[in-house]
Amino acid sequence: MALKIVKGSIDRMFDKNLQDLVRGIRNHKEDEAKYISTCIDEIKQELKQDNIAVKANAVCKLTYLQMLGYDVSWAAFNIVEVMSSSKFTYKRIGYLAASQCFHEGTDVIMLTTNQIRKDLSSPNQYDTGVALTGLSCFVTPDLARDLANDIMTLMSHTKPYIRKKAVLIMYKVFLKYPESLRPAFPRLKEKLEDPDPGVQSAAVNVICELARRNPKNYLSLAPLFFKLMTSSTNNWVLIKIIKLFGALTPLEPRLGKKLIEPLTNLIHSTSAMSLLYECVNTVIAVLISLSSGMPNHSASIQLCVQKLRILIEDSDQNLKYLGLLAMSKILKTHPKSVQSHKDLILQCLDDKDESIRLRALDLLYGMVSKKNLMEIVKKLMLHVDKAEGTTYRDELLTKIIDICSQSNFQYITNFEWYISILVELTRLEGTRHGHLIASQMLDVAIRVKAIRGFAVAQMATLLDNAHLLTGNTQRNGICEVLYAAAWICGEFSEHLEDPMQTLEAMLRPKVATLPGHIQAVYVQNAAKLFATVLRKHDGETESQAAQETSQLLIDRLPLFVQSANLEVQERASCILQLVKYIQKLQQKNVEVAEEVTALFAGELNPVAPKAQKKVPIPEGLDLDAWINEPPSGSESEDEKPKAVFAKEEPKHSRSRHTEVDEKELARRREVRKQEQASNPFYIKASPSSQKVYDAPGVEHIPVVQIDLSVPLKVPGMPMSDQYLKLEEERRQKEKAERKKKEKKKKREKRGKERKADSGPESEEDITPAHQVDIVTEEMPENALPSDDDDKDPNDPHKALDIDLDKPLADSDKLPVRTHRPEVLKSPAEDRDGESVPQETKKKSGKEKKKDKEKDRKRSKEEKKKKKKPKEVEEELLESQPEEAVQSEETKEAAAPPTSTSAEQEVCVLMCVCLQEVTAPSSSAAAVDTSSAAAPESEPDEPKDTEPEDTKSSKHKKKKQKKEKEEKEKKKKKRHHHHHQHHGDAGGEDSVQNGTVEEEEPLPPMSNYSLLAENSYIKMVYDIQGNHQDESKVVVSVIFENKSDSFLKAMEFNVLDSLNSKLQRPEGAGAHDSLTVPFQLPPGVSNEARFVFSVQSIVMPQKLKGTLTFIVKSDESSTHEKLDFKLHFTCTSYLITTPCYSDAYAKLLESGDLKGSSLRLEGINMPFHHLLARICFHHHFSVVERIDSCASMYSRSIQGHHVCLLVKTSDQTVSIDAKCDEPSLLGNVLDEIKQTFSKC
């Protein structure tokens, strides 16, 4: 104790180090938690000391405790302290602790930025290494942004040890800060050819990770990887590359063809099993991607299957497992090659290893045929009985059901057999899959009409023996089956032999112990059975039996009326009252059977699970539009001073509503009661029934506990095995018969009852035992086919879907530590004249736009996933104006020479690689090179721009040929519509959008127009509306400081008109100005947005305004002002809205639109430029273009439709326009005219 008081380094010898802590914990096995808590107290003391060695020791111990599950985040700050020690020993401890317990939520992380930067640039490579390792575990978006540049520099470090770490960590940086991908990518690519194999391997690793998520962006690297694959000897690198190719081949089949040979060579030559396996896997991927086109690759398939068989037969369980795994991939496209190995796979089912059995099960799924289904399932049923663990048994159960039900029960020839299999499966104890069996029963009973009689009989037996299923032990899952049984018995009760008995079974007291939703079905179907019983006894004069049934229901239903489950209670009390009423009628000898049956008349048709989703949205229904005016939501709007146009209507209606509530409701209740009283069809609550509710309490219900723990064979159940025998006999008999018949007739129509009879020839010989009519599921009329693969929208990799082939723009820069990141040029350049500032202005505006665009693109991409093929076209239209913007960008952004040359090199390589495959490809690739910097290219969205992409290299097209063909078909269909109002539609081969596979690039365009400028400042602006708010537009103004001085205190003010008002913050007066939320250092520009509310949009408007600001230079500061006029054109109220051509046709046919037209003479530009201009400047989208004629569409923020038909001949352009608002149209046309008069 006394020693503890002494401070100093000697003391440290008495501190516990990590080993002491571990030893201590091992010596305190009984009271470990207590011991550790004293240790933590000690650690806290140690952390308070100034000595860094003591602290490091404490942190090291904490790391150990963290592993044991103790939260050590409270020491985060101390960890940072230890990290910043100058000694490597301690630094390493600190970084280790940080990597174990820091995460994005750790707030001290932001303190580490500078320390990490220091360590990264440390002369000691191990300091750098430790920092990189640590950072790789806890990098946050902020750290990634701040350190990306430093790490990128390290990628070219002299030491390979640092280089490889820097390369690897870049992946983490990309994930957290996707903007860094483009600027860092060229260097990353260089590292693929680093002299050090470790660095090379790291680069391959990173690019493979990236490409796995967004393969299409990395296709251009294929030649490089191809080279690496043929030259590298490092198996790790080879495996990664081969895996990468596996991801790329689906996108580029020709690459696959090229790959097969070297991969086959590797398969033959390599001794490494891991490499062999990956080669086989990629060959399979290639074969899948080629599956349709290439018949002569059967040798490769044979090779793969053969190698896999060797793997599966290997005694090494790992190889066996992987062999089966790969085999299942082949199965999808080449089932026949796999089927020949059925023996082997069935053998694997007996393997002691569960993983292998599961894999073999997967394979079985694809191997069944009509012939062997029963046999395979029998084998599986044996396994079910033997299976020890419930998980494996459940897996078997789901597999059996999957196998049988696949492709619409395609392989089932005997549904009686299937039903009895399902019934046998209900004997499984403790399965979680009761609902699965139940849904199969329902599915079969509903869709296979012929089986209903049999199914109902089986279900009735099940119901009769329900107590066996619900035996009190594990009734969690399987009692779901009763749900199906009860429903089937009820719905198809006409097939029941003895409905009375089933009814009795369904109303047993024990039923009350079932889950609520099942009871509810019981009650409802009891009523159906009741109806059936009544009908059976219809006509009989002595309706004794019928009356007994009513009595039975009246006796038993009260039990359910008391159920705690609302659904059960409600149904039971409803039906109880109904039965009582019926009983009364029966006593009067009234024939009721008809009426009661009518309650359940009609047949329920099966509805496809996705039917609801596929109901097309009716024409003209805008789900985003308000049905009623939205109540003014925010406080500020309510208090908006003196709204001239919008009076206090919303308030009014609201208050009226509350008044209605009280009085009106009371009155209405009265009226309703009276109405009910006089309505003969309304069953009134009788006082007697009320009593029944109270009479028997739950305690009085005798609960019979039948406990059978032995799994049982339900009596009277046919065993599925019988069917197998029967089936065999039947088939043999049939065969014999057929032989006879065949002598007479060659072939009789057979298998006609089966709709999808796609089995192989030999299988067609097996006729189903029953005349089975598989009812197909109902779908809504004109449902759209869709393949929605919902991808996780939160996937971080989505952000990395960035086009890397585009040359770097100025905006693609990693943030470097500067004080004013927005400075675009030095003040000295300033005086160089007009043109320079203009350039920069545009750029900064565009930067913003680009960001927006990125967001939009991202969201669009998400949408795209869900899109139906038809809508892809809509996409095409949408992309049009964007493209214009982009093209401008690409042109202006001078590509750094390195990247372009690299680009070309890649393209050439690609060319070399693919040349031999098809002749035309070389020219295509050549086009590719030249177009690398072509403004029109938009490789970012190859899908979107595909039809009009000037360069769209042919290989890309080929791949999408199919898609296109489909599209074309659709297009043609649509043409029919179109022609009706479009008399002069010429060629059939129209192209969607403004630009065809054409000619010259578009000239640069900008939407920003000059607002005002003087010697200090220049303002440009753009006006945008959106559909969400029909009375608001956003004015984006870019302010650019042209002077050498600092501009501050900028205030923006506009004189409101009656029609248009600047939206000011709450409490501000109508004439107050708005403060621009930034200051401008010399040479800097920035954008501010102002929201305006507008009432009428049919006329253009000009608003006068003033900008005041203070110019502050070193010597003085002056107050300046600049007047401007904001011009709200009618165009600015239009929003680019895509429109289907058929919707467009309807719109025109509707006759609501008024026409007007315009002629422009002497227009000397290509037609697609003209269209692009209209799209870009006037927010239209092209609906359809045929030769030199195009229809275009746009919509105003207030929902006015504007349709244009643009035709050109020689230098004359005529525009026929239609709109539901003539003055708006007139103004828009004037504006279009102006646009073209300028050029």
Add this chain to the structure above:
Amino acid sequence: MIKAILIFNNHGKPRLIRFYQYFAEDMQQQIIRETFHLVSKRDDNVCNFLEGGSLIGGSDYKLIYRHYATLYFVFCVDSSESELGILDLIQVFVETLDKCFENVCELDLIFHMDKVHYILQEVVMGGMVLETNMNEIVAQVELQNRMEKSEASDQ
């Protein structure tokens, strides 16, 4: 990507845990328990791949493990890693441990968790394979240990 590396003994006691994705401490322990539960009931002569760990990842993830005497080395990886490759990597890692500790046994891992971490850091970084050449790994580890020693003797 490797999502986690777990080393625990035959009783499920963790000897080293390294998550490359953030999980809170209690979740980490739960994952260790679940993984141990899955792995420990498997015979030694069955395959070393395991699907169905519900806590980490999902269907894309696999557990790849090796059992050495008293220790389980479990790697949780996604489909971008080669299964056999990772098995080799575990072997490389264990052999490296063997070289660095000279006949490594569970006790070495128990008392020198930090050192094991430092070795692992030279093999896997941020969930990606950094180095597979054992000599290179050992050389880097030793160089760093030497630095540590020289710093200690400076005092």
